[in-house]
Amino acid sequence: MNAQKALRIVIVAPDSLSPDPADTAALVEVERSRSLRIGLLQHGYNIVAVLPIDPFLPERLAQIQPDMIIVDAESQARDTLEHVVMATRDARRPIVLFTDDEDTSHVGAAIAAGVTAYVVAGLAPERIKSVLEVALARFRHEEDLRRQLADARNQLDERKVIERAKGLLMKRQGIDEAQAYARLRKTAMDKGLRLAEVAQRIIDVADLLG
Template sequence: MATPPARALRIVIVAPDTLVPEADDTEAWGQAERSRSLRIGLLEAGYDIVAVLPPDMYLPDHLARIQPDLVIVDAESQARDTLEHVVIATRDERRPIVLFTNDDDTSHVHDAIAAGVTAYVVAGLAPERVKPVLDVAMARFKVEEGLRRELADAKSQLQERKVIERAKGLLMQRLGLGEEEAYARLRRAAMDKKLRIAEIAQRMLDAADLLG
């Protein structure tokens, strides 16, 4: 049986509104030409450009509605301001973010990467370079998200252990139990209620705080 083709990556581009600037605006025409080159590269590589959005206050709502796989920031001299909009828009629901720019002021690259930008590309853009950049960005994002989940799980487990230890200490103090017996009581209660031990322990601590 043939393997079905992979779904095209759904991409939102965050960029200035127009590709036809004022006739005497040389910088804007350069930006427009680079934007066209970027979009040609995306389409030739088989990506699905689902929207081109301006970096404004409505961006978070648009991204929440569209649910793209990846966000591309196509920015020039306003790269920093545009990035701030995009980072805020993806703060609660993280997505890979790739910045393409010709702005050679790289003083804020570190801040951009720390804020969630997956790839920061500063150079002239050839269409054939687009796919390799996005492939690397997607792979890096998956690795970083895996590490983020592992760290969150480790923090959660540590917090749960602290809650269980506090609950055990409470049982030992108030009922005169040994450590093993206190833990056994927590485990039995968790099994009876079909809850995790940490949940039973937290309920016990909440009740103790309430009763004083």
């Protein structure tokens, strides 16, 4: 199965595709929405749900666990995005916005908040596949960078813990830095623990004893 066909997509959209026939603006939005969904199906994407913006959105997304969220926004794109970003803050996923809102003054804030791609009107159905593939690639790249940054921070924190534990051993046992490190390392090997875990236990005991 191709990568795009495996994607489980949730669309966050207005409740109805049957607006008042007298509402011209609503009819234009509905036509764009239908065109978007047809384009997704034509390219083999799996639309697992179409959800409205309501208080239950976070729970529904948590249950469905989609691979990507497509926001089919009305003119109030900013309000819609705020709800979706809040709903995915604990489980990040690529978010692609399709909208007719030509006010792009808040695009930067939307991207910073977690929106992967922001597409304003006029997208031909044949371009949907390329837009989603680029959005997914960008999201994965950003997630890799996030993990690398988190790993670097964890390593720095662990080094600080080890340095503090070495200092405590040196002070209380009258040994030099090399000896303190050797004792930490031996204890870690004997107990099957990571060096930072042993160091943290030493710090915890020292804090408890004062």
